[in-house]
Amino acid sequence: MNCLICATPYQTTATWSKLFLYELDSSTCGRCFEKFDISKSTNDFTDFLGTPYEGAVDSVFCLYTYNEPMKEYLHQYKFLQDVALAKVFAGKLQQVFQRKEGIVVPIPMHPEKLKLRTFSQVDELLKAARIPFQQLLTKTTSDSQGKKTKIERLKTNNLFEVISSTIEATNYILFDDIYTTGATIHHAAKTLKDKGAKRVDAITLIKG
Numbered sequence: 617m618n619c620l621i622c623a624t625p626y627q628t629t630a631t632w633s634k635l636f637l638y639e640l641d642s643s644t645c646g647r648c649f650e651k652f653d654i655s656k657s658t659n660d661f662t663d664f665l666g667t668p669y670e671g672a673v674d675s676v677f678c679l680y681t682y683n684e685p686m687k688e689y690l691h692q693y694k695f696l697q698d699v700a701l702a703k704v705f706a707g708k709l710q711q712v713f714q715r716k717e718g719i720v721v722p723i724p725m726h727p728e729k730l731k732l733r734t735f736s737q738v739d740e741l742l743k744a745a746r747i748p749f750q751q752l753l754t755k756t757t758s759d760s761q762g763k764k765t766k767i768e769r770l771k772t773n774n775l776f777e778v779i780s781s782t783i784e785a786t787n788y789i790l791f792d793d794i795y796t797t798g799a800t801i802h803h804a805a806k807t808l809k810d811k812g813a814k815r816v817d818a819i820t821l822i823k824g
């Protein structure tokens with residue numbers, strides 16, 4: 617089969633784990649996949665101490681760093697709208713989510729932005745990995761977080777609302793493509809906790 621990233625033909629290997637653990641194939645050749653850099657850094661939430669978002673997030677786990685190959689992947693996936701690329705990380709995401717227990721909630725796009733992009737890249741990553749999720753949040757503002765300074769982002773009112781009043785006193789796992797300042801994840805987590813969530817962890821594909 618052909619690699620989703622470089623398009624060259626490659627041999628898929630039938631490994632023990634693929635056969636018995638139903639590991640999903642990434643449809644990516646080894647050379648391309650090796651270029652992604654596993655994130656080893658930990659996230660600290662000191663920016664949020666003394667803000668209304670202090671303690672909203674219990675933990676954040678990021679899989680990869682934002683290196684050049686990842687930037688290229690994200691550009692092709694998000695901006696060139698190549699939805700097939702959602703498969704690249706299916707196996708890895710499946711492994712990571714298997715270790716956590718809770719209701720998976722993807723970070724939503726603003727409806728206007730979704731119209732432009734045509735698909736939600738965050739939801740598609742989960743679908744490719746066959747991870748069940750519930751869309752419980754809606755975005756209340758279309759302001760791009762990227763255009764604001766860090767301080768502005770911390771000060772803004774919460775970016776999210778819950779869609780229904782069905783938040784239970786249980787564990788939730790937020791999922792987003794990239795963790796940069798942490799504002800998005802903190803806002804989403806606080807929204808869930810204010811409605812009664814017991815614990816909110818977060819997983820992101822990339823640490824920005």
Ligand SMILES: [Zn+2]
Nearest residue numbers: 619622645648
């Ligand atoms: Zn390749």
